Amino acid sequence: MTLAVDLRAPVGTLLAEMALRELLPRFRNLAAGDIREKAPNDLVTAADLAMEAALTPALEALLPGSTTVGEEAVAADPAVRDRLASDAWVWVIDPLDGTANFARGNENFGAIVALVHRGETVGGWIFDPLADLMASAVKGHGTQINGAPVAIAAPPLAVTDQHAALSVRFFPPDHRQRLTGRATEFASNAPRYSAAKDYVRLLRGEAHLALFYRTLPWDHAAGVLLVEEAGGYAASPLTGKAYGPASADPGLLIAAREAQWQAARAMLFEE
Structure with missing residues (x-):
């Protein structure tokens, strides 16, 4: 992974510069037509659109011969996503994660880049x-x-002391109703x-558990690697399979530790 190590700082610098x-x-300066x-x-x-248009050629220039899978490029042409199954080095771009928040002037947004090679995420950046x-x-x-190196702290043992980020809105109705009820058992x-x-x-220990239904690579490839490299655990609570950027399996549960993941899966999904 020497290549990805060498790219850690340049990609971070590029992502920050483009976001700024x-x-x-x-931000808070969009016209209605925007x-x-x-x-x-x-x-x-x-x-x-502007962020992805700027990042795409810049990332490809950092790694000659690489290609990109951007969220907006896939929206325009779904076949672009097939690049993830190739042997190429692939940059996966979410130019603005939290678009709806950004459009409302809400501060919860960021930019995400992952580097994928032969179906495996080898680098991830969130700014x-x-x-x-x-x-x-x-x-x-x-x-x-x-x-600075970061390791995820061990979570509180009691569920009632754990803070969660369970996004249940895309789950099927039967799952969504059960998850909404059981989410009340967490501290928040x-x-x-x-x-x-x-x-x-x-990563910072402000939340101990997160749940998503949609597993789009531009949303999760970088984040899963960040959590796993910091000592956390992520997999589908519906199938138990590990996450991969080319995976189509729905559902992603992320926890500070594997044992916590197992307990949360049982609490949230078992009858």
Whole structure:
């Protein structure tokens, strides 16, 4: 993974520079025509498009011969996602994670980049431009926040002392009803509706557990690597399978420790 190690700092620098140039000037400064639906209940803004347009050639230039899978490129042409199954080095880009929040002027958003090779995530970056916080991970080389190594602290033993970020809105109705009820057993349940924000909260011990139904690679490839390299555990609570960027399995449960993951899966999903 020497290549990914060498790229950790340059990609972080590039991601931060692009976010400061393309995202922050547009935050709370979007015109009505800058926001539209690309699908029902799925927004895209001028900031998403500008950020992805800037990142795509810049990342490919950092790693000659690489290609990209950007969220907005896939929205325009779903076949772009097939690149994840190739032998190429693939940059996976979420130019603005938390678009709906951003469009409302809500501060819960970030930018995400992952590097995937032969179906495995080998590098991950999440940048929170408002907090000037960069989280990065390289497979086998740990997780850092703003250049300092980070390890996820052990969670409280009691569920009633754990803080959760359970996003249940896309689960099928039967699961959603049960999950909504059981979420009340945690000390709190406050998803930020931005995977970028919730993964950073897990790394910092501000949340101990997160749950998602949709497992899109631009939302989760980087975050899962960040958590796993910091000592956490992630897998589908519905199938038990480990997460992969090319996986189509729904459901992703992320915890500070595997034992906690097992207990949470039983509590949330067993009858």
